[in-house]
Amino acid sequence: MKRSSVEIITEWDIVAARQLGRNEAKKAGFGTVDQARITTAISELARNIYLYAGKGRIEIERVTDGGKDGIKVVASDEGPGIPDLRKVMEDGFSTSGGLGAGMPGVKRLMDEFKVISEPNNGTTITATKWLH
Amino acid sequence: MNLQVNILEDNSVQYFKVVGEIDAFTAPVLKERLATVQSVQGLKAQLDLSEVDYMDSTGLGVFVGFYKAVTANGGHVKITGLNRRLNRLFEITGLDEIIDIEMRESEDNDGTI
Amino acid sequence: MPQVVGKQYKEILKKYLESHSEEDLYVGQQFSRRFIEKEIAPEDVISIHKTALLELHPELQDEVWDSLDFLIEMMIHYGFTLRERQSLIRKQEIIQMEMNVATKVQNTLLKTESPIVEGLDVGWISEPARQMNGDYVHFINREHESSVAVADVMGKGIPAALCMSMIKFGMDGLVGENSNPGKALSTINRIVEKSVDDSMFISMFYGKYNSENKMFSYASAGHEPAWHFSNETGTFLELDAKGLLLGVKVDSVYEERSVYMQEGDFIVMMTDGVTETRTEEGFIEMKEIQNLLLEVKEKSASQIAEHVYNNLTEAQNHRLSDDFTIVIFKKK
Numbered sequence: 293m294k295r296s297s298v299e300i301i302t303e304w305d306i307v308a309a310r311q312l313g314r315n316e317a318k319k320a321g322f323g324t325v326d327q328a329r330i331t332t333a334i335s336e337l338a339r340n341i342y343l344y345a346g347k348g349r350i351e352i353e354r355v356t357d358g359g360k361d362g363i364k365v366v367a368s369d370e371g372p373g374i375p376d377l378r379k380v381m382e383d384g385f386s387t388s389g390g391l392g393a394g395m396p397g398v399k400r401l402m403d404e405f406k407v408i409s410e411p412n413n414g415t416t417i418t419a420t421k422w423l424h
Numbered sequence: 425m426n427l428q429v430n431i432l433e434d435n436s437v438q439y440f441k442v443v444g445e446i447d448a449f450t451a452p453v454l455k456e457r458l459a460t461v462q463s464v465q466g467l468k469a470q471l472d473l474s475e476v477d478y479m480d481s482t483g484l485g486v487f488v489g490f491y492k493a494v495t496a497n498g499g500h501v502k503i504t505g506l507n508r509r510l511n512r513l514f515e516i517t518g519l520d521e522i523i524d525i526e527m528r529e530s531e532d533n534d535g536t537i
Numbered sequence: 538m539p540q541v542v543g544k545q546y547k548e549i550l551k552k553y554l555e556s557h558s559e560e561d562l563y564v565g566q567q568f569s570r571r572f573i574e575k576e577i578a579p580e581d582v583i584s585i586h587k588t589a590l591l592e593l594h595p596e597l598q599d600e601v602w603d604s605l606d607f608l609i610e611m612m613i614h615y616g617f618t619l620r621e622r623q624s625l626i627r628k629q630e631i632i633q634m635e636m637n638v639a640t641k642v643q644n645t646l647l648k649t650e651s652p653i654v655e656g657l658d659v660g661w662i663s664e665p666a667r668q669m670n671g672d673y674v675h676f677i678n679r680e681h682e683s684s685v686a687v688a689d690v691m692g693k694g695i696p697a698a699l700c701m702s703m704i705k706f707g708m709d710g711l712v713g714e715n716s717n718p719g720k721a722l723s724t725i726n727r728i729v730e731k732s733v734d735d736s737m738f739i740s741m742f743y744g745k746y747n748s749e750n751k752m753f754s755y756a757s758a759g760h761e762p763a764w765h766f767s768n769e770t771g772t773f774l775e776l777d778a779k780g781l782l783l784g785v786k787v788d789s790v791y792e793e794r795s796v797y798m799q800e801g802d803f804i805v806m807m808t809d810g811v812t813e814t815r816t817e818e819g820f821i822e823m824k825e826i827q828n829l830l831l832e833v834k835e836k837s838a839s840q841i842a843e844h845v846y847n848n849l850t851e852a853q854n855h856r857l858s859d860d861f862t863i864v865i866f867k868k869k
Contacts, residue, residue, distance in 0.1 A: 480813075480859075481689070481691045481740075481809065482691065484691065484738075485691045485737060485738060488738055488782070488785055491785075492785070509820070516740075516759060516760070516761060516762070517740060517759035517781070517782045518758075518759045518779065518780055518781035518782060518789075519759070519781070519782065519785075521779075521781065522781065522785070522786065
């Protein structure tokens with residue numbers, strides 16, 4: 293399966309990651325609304341990397357699972373990590389800003405969502421959306 | 425309700441001018457501002473409440489917390505410009521015995537009925 | 538299902554574009570409820586709109602379609618903020634349910650029995666302004682003695698309630714000489730000082746009536762002075778005793794005083810929810826409260842407490858701004 297990625301170092305890289313995500317989502321056959329959702333999710337993930345980890349990477353991959361087609365986004369960084377994952381995934385936390393803000397929103401925009409994070413060992417977030 | 429806290433450093437004295445009403449909604453603002461200096465060793469703090477006409481027990485809580493933190497670090501707290509009602513609050517609670525307080529000069533002009 | 542909604546939406550839109558009538562707008566408004574019921578996100582609504590318009594008016598310029606795509610993009614955040622809000626509302630409902638349970642637990646845990654001691658009539662009211670009460674009344678009965686603690690825990694709600702349980706257990710352990718007001722307050726002060734947060738404190742009035750010598754002894758930890766109504770002179774005397782709030786200094790000393798109670802005399806113990814009653818015209822004057830008490834001085838202790846409560850809540854348009862507690866000890 294095809295896999296492409298964008299390094300996130302400056303704010304412009306967020307735009308590049310969005311563009312890549314939108315193109316891939318379109319190719320995979322997602323409609324306008326889902327394209328926008330996937331792009332917004334990528335945007336949020338890339339922004340978190342840019343703001344809190346300094347640098348990292350967004351990878352986008354077309355995936356299939358038992359006849360289902362979809363798109364998988366992996367956001368990884370070697371930043372400070374998220375100390376309290378449960379808190380970050382709580383609604384209302386996004387309003388407080390800070391590390392991991394907007395995670396519940398990203399989760400809702402996508403179909404599957406997984407976070408692996410250890411203090412001082414970076415964070416890897418995997419989010420997948422399936423074509424319905 | 426609004427609360428303004430202005431900080432002025434005059435020689436070694438940290439001077440706070442508080443303007444507004446201190447209640448459950450505004451007390452956190454005051455608490456936050458005071459927290460920025462309370463761990464300074466040997467702090468001399470003066471709080472001017474001459475433009476505070478109302479304060480409830482939440483506000484008193486902030487001053488007690490501040491007093492405890494400052495004295496623990498060898499500092500001193502003085503509260504000035506109290507109106508009659510606020511002064512009574514400090515007296516009733518016995519806080520006037522441990523915190524240096526001063527009443528407003530024109531204590532009749534305190535907006536209470 | 539979205540296809541069905543989309544089809545219906547198209548029909549309504551079509552009708553409106555032809556008629557421009559208020560009636561069709563009304564139908565549209567009703568229809569929008571279905572969007573919300575079916576939890577259709579704002580971005581989907583615009584997408585439905587775009588699809589319908591594309592079928593009705595394919596001849597429109599590209600700018601229209603592009604701008605609708607732009608609008609979809611704009612709405613994504615609204616959509617997830619809306620969903621976050623819905624989930625917060627559900628969460629709040631759960632918290633509310635837990636609060637109800639906590640209130641019940643508090644009421645059971647802090648339940649106190651009015652004292653029955655010879656020659657003393659006791660009446661009291663303690664009403665919270667919010668769900669959980671930050672004021673606390675606790676009675677202790679020992680043979681010919683009746684003690685009462687009237688406390689106001691700074692801060693409201695759950696932290697205050699937890700603090701009260703602590704006081705209660707501290708008080709229940711007081712026996713013999715340790716149950717004298719001054720000593721009792723020093724003991725409770727030590728418990729509180731060790732356990733609470735720096736900016737949290739409690740004011741407490743502690744009174745004890747002895748039916749053998751008919752003396753009322755009292756001490757105060759930074760609490761509102763109580764009043765002693767003398768039936769003989771028809772006047773009120775402030776019962777003030779020196780003492781610092783609980784939880785501020787570990788070695789606080791509490792002055793203890795006492796008064797002799799004659800027939801028809803009564804003691805009024807209150808929290809600042811009573812004395813700091815704030816009406817539209819400003820703070821209520823002590824004199825006004827005393828006048829209320831005078832109006833019913835011949836009545837029972839419960840009736841006196843109720844009279845003050847009813848009048849002061851009425852003055853605040855039946856909305857309490859602070860927890861309200863009044864306790865009356867009346868000498869029969």
